Amino acid sequence: MYNKFLLEKIIKNALIEDINYTDLTTDTLLEESNRGKAMMIAKEEGVIAGISVVEMVFKLIDPTMEIIPMKEDGDCVTKGEKIIEIRGKTKNLLKGERVALNFLQRMSGIATKSREYSEFVKGYAIKIVDTRKTTPGLRVLEKYAVKVGGCHNHRFNLSDAVLIKDNHIKAVGSITQAIKQCRKKVSHTVKIEVEVETIQQLKEALEAKADIIMLDNMSTQTMKEAVAITNKTAILEASGNITKEKLIEIAEIGIDIISVGELTHSIKAMDISMNLVKEG
DSSP, X not given: OOOHHHHHHHHHHHHHHHHTTOOHHHHHHOOTTOEEEEEEEESSOEEOOOHHHHHHHHHHHOTTOEEEESSOTTOEEOTTOEEEEEXXXXXXXXXXXXXXXXXXXXXXXXXXHHHHHHHHXXXXXXXXXXXXXXXXXXXXXXXXXXHHXXXXXXXXXXXXXXXXXXXXXXXXXXXXXXXXXXXXXSOTTOOEEEEESSHHHHHHHHHTTXXXXXXXXXXXXXXXXXXXXXXXXXXXXXXXSOOHHHHHHHHHTTOSEXXXXXXXXXXXXXOEEEEEEEOO
């Protein structure tokens, strides 16, 4: 799932941001010979994501660091459970602590929320997907965490697929014209999705042969009507103010996909700590 070179770039940027040119406290207090081990411990229940990210953080600081995972991505943990042990120079354990925790806590928070959503619709023929409402620079990690939790990914960026939204339609003039222009210019391998807000727009999108139609902020009853009209001739995606309470009723009417911004845009990081044990 990870592009190693991209992951390394993301982590290096985070380390440069945090350490800059020195760790004034650690470099003043500790000698190179001082060694220790640290344990990352869950302080609440959740789903773990980001083990390999933690490993790369410490390996970039010091390739001799020893990383001993006690959990794998996707594992559920309870309060007090050990997640990873790291051994090496104490100063390097401390230099990597905050960056490693920032990644692990956020990714695990996303995986935990995604597991909650995926379990909620278990047994229904529907996919819950994320959005592009991600932390700038961290999208690849956050979307990975969504998959670890059991949900799915929408497009990663604007280059992945055509998604004609309301402002595109206003700029071009109509749904029909927008789809026509895209069909003419993009590769035959590219899917075309269009956002609609009314049944009238849905019918226009179907007539123009959209591959995927996003039903934006529609009531459940209107979406039910959209399912009947579409009759499996296009993929239907529900979007806009989707709450957990609304998931089941949407799943029951035959929608194919539900996109949920909450999986990434306002997530609570999982509470994880790193405790140092001095070795000498």
